[in-house]
Amino acid sequence: MWHMVLALSMMSCADSANDSSRGRDADPVVRAVLRGLDVLDNDIDSTRTQLRAVSGLVAGTPVVNGDFADAAAIRVGDDLYAFSTNTADANIPAWRVHLNRVGADDLGDALPVLPAWAEPGFVWAPAAAKLSDGYVLYYSTRVAGTSMQCVSRATSATPAGPFVDDSAAPMVCQEDLGGTIDPSVVADLDGQRWLLFKNDGNCCGFETSIWSARLSEDGLEVIEPFHRLLAAEPGWEGNLIEGPSMLVDDHAAYLFYSANAWDSVNYAIGVARCDSPAGPCARITDGEPWLSSTRFARGPGGQEFFDALGSTWMIYHGWYRGDDVKAGAQRRLFVDLVEVGSDGPVRVGRGRAVGWIVAVVALIAATIEVIWWRRKRRRPSVPR
Numbered sequence: 001m002w003h004m005v006l007a008l009s010m011m012s013c014a015d016s017a018n019d020s021s022r023g024r025d026a027d028p029v030v031r032a033v034l035r036g037l038d039v040l041d042n043d044i045d046s047t048r049t050q051l052r053a054v055s056g057l058v059a060g061t062p063v064v065n066g067d068f069a070d071a072a073a074i075r076v077g078d079d080l081y082a083f084s085t086n087t088a089d090a091n092i093p094a095w096r097v098h099l100n101r102v103g104a105d106d107l108g109d110a111l112p113v114l115p116a117w118a119e120p121g122f123v124w125a126p127a128a129a130k131l132s133d134g135y136v137l138y139y140s141t142r143v144a145g146t147s148m149q150c151v152s153r154a155t156s157a158t159p160a161g162p163f164v165d166d167s168a169a170p171m172v173c174q175e176d177l178g179g180t181i182d183p184s185v186v187a188d189l190d191g192q193r194w195l196l197f198k199n200d201g202n203c204c205g206f207e208t209s210i211w212s213a214r215l216s217e218d219g220l221e222v223i224e225p226f227h228r229l230l231a232a233e234p235g236w237e238g239n240l241i242e243g244p245s246m247l248v249d250d251h252a253a254y255l256f257y258s259a260n261a262w263d264s265v266n267y268a269i270g271v272a273r274c275d276s277p278a279g280p281c282a283r284i285t286d287g288e289p290w291l292s293s294t295r296f297a298r299g300p301g302g303q304e305f306f307d308a309l310g311s312t313w314m315i316y317h318g319w320y321r322g323d324d325v326k327a328g329a330q331r332r333l334f335v336d337l338v339e340v341g342s343d344g345p346v347r348v349g350r351g352r353a354v355g356w357i358v359a360v361v362a363l364i365a366a367t368i369e370v371i372w373w374r375r376k377r378r379r380p381s382v383p384r
Contacts, residue, residue: 062320062332069317069331070125070302074159081159083110083137086123092139096160110137110161111154117169118152119144125243125302128159129185129193129219136219137163138183138195143170148179149200153220172197172222178204184304186246186277194277195222196244208232210244210257212277227278229255236260236268236289245304246277247312247340253277254345258301265324267299268292271345284344291347297334298324314338
């Protein structure tokens with residue numbers, strides 16, 4: 001996972017060099033590049049993943065080449081914390097990536113104990129947020145003794161966890177609409193936090209929609225009424241939408257969502273423009289997805305966002321080429337830059353990544369040459 005951030009650092013370093021207000025060494029991400037050049041784009045063995053940094057960003061291959069679906073990331077100071085849907089060995093796998101030095105910690109299970117009302121094995125799509133006195137982790141889980149998924153929350157004094165869920169019942173559970181899954185947190189321009197979620201209607205023959213609700217000041221409760229932002233449509237969405245996330249700027253709130261069957265190459269990402277996190281919303285992508293299957297990321301979805309170095313980064317999962325819907329296949333983690341223009345959000349894509357990486361590599365090569373030349377001049381001559 002740390003290779004992902006190292007690659008992000010490379011892409012951002014050239015941009016940082018042009019920002020005189022920050023300076024070349026002001027951001028820990030830049031320092032990570034300078035201290036980690038000897039390990040760029042090497043494969044690193046881990047208990048969970050094989051990580052490939054530069055090739056992932058330039059060629060579009062997985063950045064985390066292992067099981068890391070429905071990921072969310074939160075930056076806290078000089079560290080980045082990432083969480084994902086359950087795997088065989090953790091309810092919520094977690095990593096801490098050090099941005100002020102090369103390296104990362106496998107934090108294991110961020111939620112080692114589920115509340116008594118929840119059933120293990122169905123812990124999906126976490127989202128994290130900073131509170132005034134700690135951190136909160138939202139997640140979907142199955143209500144024991146039923147087939148219904150609902151949203152709960154857990155808290156910790158630190159983003160590393162472990163998070164503790166002391167609830168006696170779900171935080172959000174739209175029982176009359178099939179349940180609730182896929183929480184995501186967004187703040188409006190006034191700093192008010194909102195929770196986005198999906199009613200799990202496809203479990204039981206109901207319509208699926210994306211909803212929002214204001215969060216209480218402590219982040220542990222939702223405040224009614226709920227706002228229905230978008231309902232599933234036929235066509236490329238296949239009458240199924242889920243996995244909401246949102247970007248908010250001075251002009252609009254952009255609702256991203258995943259649609260169609262999650263376990264197929266038809267899964268894709270759409271975008272709607274909203275007046276606010278409470279809506280109303282209208283699709284920007286109507287007749288086709290905003291992001292569909294690419295050469296490597298088949299069936300992309302589960303998109304979330306985090307900020308670093310003045311840029312917005314999108315992480316999302318997909319089936320790796322050749323692994324589509326195979327038994328035992330894992331959803332890998334991919335990353336991209338996103339910018340919001342007058343026509344809405346766009347992926348910056350490979351071209352910008354290549355340009356930034358080439359600029360950084362050229363700068364490094366020039367620096368090494370200067371150092372070599374100076375050392376050569378100081379070296380005493382050796383008689384033949």
